[in-house]
Amino acid sequence: MSAATTGRQCWLDLRQAGPWRRAVSEEAVHLRFDALVADDPADLADLPPTVTRVLSVAGDTLPDDLSGADLVLVDPRRHGDPAALAGSRPGVRFGSRVDVTDAESLELACERVRRDDYTVIRFHDPTHIPLEIVLAAADGAPGRVVTEVDGVQEASVHVSVLERGPDGVLLRPGGPGDATKLTEVLRRHSPDLSLVTLTVTGVRHVGSGERACVDTCSHLGPDEGILVGSRSRGLMLCVSETHPLPYMPMRPFRVNAGAIMSYTLGSAERTRYLCELKAGSTVLAVRADGRTRPVTVGRVKIETRPLLAVDAVAPSGEELNLILQDDWHVRVLGPGGVVLNSTELKPGDEVLGYLPGRERHVGYPIDELCHEL
Template identity: 50%
Template sequence: MKHAWIDVRGIPAAQTEAVVDAAIHAKAQAIVSDDAELLAKLPPTILGVASGEGASQMRVTTVGDEQQLAELVRTSDDRAGWVRVVDDRTLKLACAAAVQLPHTIVEFADPTKIPLEIVLAAADKAPGQLITVCHDIEEASIVVDVLERGSEGVLLTPRSADDVFALTRLLSGSTPHLDLTTLTVDRIEHHGLGDRVCVDTCTHFREDEGILVGSYSTGFILCCSETHPLPYMPTRPFRVNAGALHSYVVGPDNRTNYLSELGSGSAVLAVDSDGRTRRVVVGRAKLESRPLLTITAHSADGTVVSLTVQDDWHVRVLGPGAKVRNVTELQNGDELLGYLATDQRHVGFPIGEFCRES
């Protein structure tokens, strides 16, 4: 998990208490303040970082040149260095600080992320933590992925307590492990023409990965990506030929979307045959009219799962052991990998209400 540092120095006094409470409850790692009394009252679960004098667990010292850095290195056990990068000299200073200090806060004047890339590369093997100043949640979402690994933390001056919770959710960065189940095919029905969606993502799927799609909110089938060789056409390892436009697809934060709702910038969960997941970004969703077929299957406890897909041999789903199955060759009794959800859905959110789907 990335570290959330909350800077309360620039927020209105009337909001300070709410922001501090949010930081504590959201399990932020640190609060930066020039109020010694505020820092003294913090619980031991959150790091108090002082920008001025007074008792605190850590103090921030502005680093403007090599001499100041050398002095800070000698006394860095309870100090963090703050470097504002405005030119090549201060960029080199930030690189040196990130290598030598246990905590380095870096603020960039340049809105591009090239200077951050340089600091991250310079400090790649360093044991210290790099904390990047961000101006809003959107910038934080970019910073955490720079050079794939991003900085170890983000320092944000929140506009409200809501920003604190949004930042900690963003920085948690983890996606859940899903307990997949084995489904047994009951029947295959051919329907003729309908609309189906191909989900083209901004990443490569592995051979044992796909996305979870289903006609019912409580059951999904693991649809395979086009990473496996196909006759007459090249592989497209970024694509899943997912299903009819009405289908649900599982996304991050226990949220579902209809396939028809996906578009450039949406997010879905890539899921492998062992239930490991990761967030992937949709580059586009391609809707086309094609012949359709419906797969109906059941789990060991009798839960019925349904999925309507394009009626074509090159559309595939995954079975136990990551076995690739072509949908037009499925027979009664064949086993597929799926996922069962206990809650119904309302606008994609899980909700405990009565709902019958058929």
């Protein structure tokens, strides 16, 4: 796949939509799906020009009239090479459709993704190795790879294979609503956050309590961590354990985050308490420049430790607080990604933070009176 090929496409399969074909078609058009696929030209006739009308040839021969389709998918073994067909049918775009069931069909799929503008592939076995092989074969090729799936859960797996997935997903919907769910998976974007520079106003020992180490399923960067705070309106950036420690090995998947009642971001829109996180949860990893990505939590370690309270103020005057383990190796990030040992912080030091700007109720932003002291 070419680096110039950007944006993952949403396709909807109408071939087995049955009695709710019209409903799912209208839903997909409303959501601005990239393409709708049918095996009957009549099912494409009423679609607006905002969507690509794709005809998947079902029989052994091509229909005489292909004028109602913007793209025609053929089986190269039965119908011939798409490039040759395009030469004999001026004005018609052709692509390949391949069912991968064995080594021979896998080799065919690898051949087609290197040659055709579009290759739509269905994988029949419950392993993702064939998809990995196809994506590797398509690397650097100018065409697009679209994979067929039977559900949104399968689509969410496909898009993460080899960290990038296919260029598009063709969903066979189980009913109305599935198209909406697909867009939530394929068009999900983790936005950059506008971090602010906070000024430390005080550091104090506050006795002992339970703190949480958040162990993720990802290798975190040296300027990456999670945002944590005692108040939902202001969070500080706690860094990952990717920096050398004198008495123990590094844990590049971990953030020693803070007291269990602290807030963190489960996504750019929703906060979570640290004590709510568990294996399989999602937490937002944040870099010093504000870039974010969702990462999966592998476990949360809650243990009793001495605690340290760090008070800070934002340029806006917003007062923030973070309670974290009272130990030198627990660190936060400063401007430019500077790593700061928490026990060495003093008034006047600068740390990075984020101001969500609204109160929270069960993690969701809400406009209501709420004082957090």
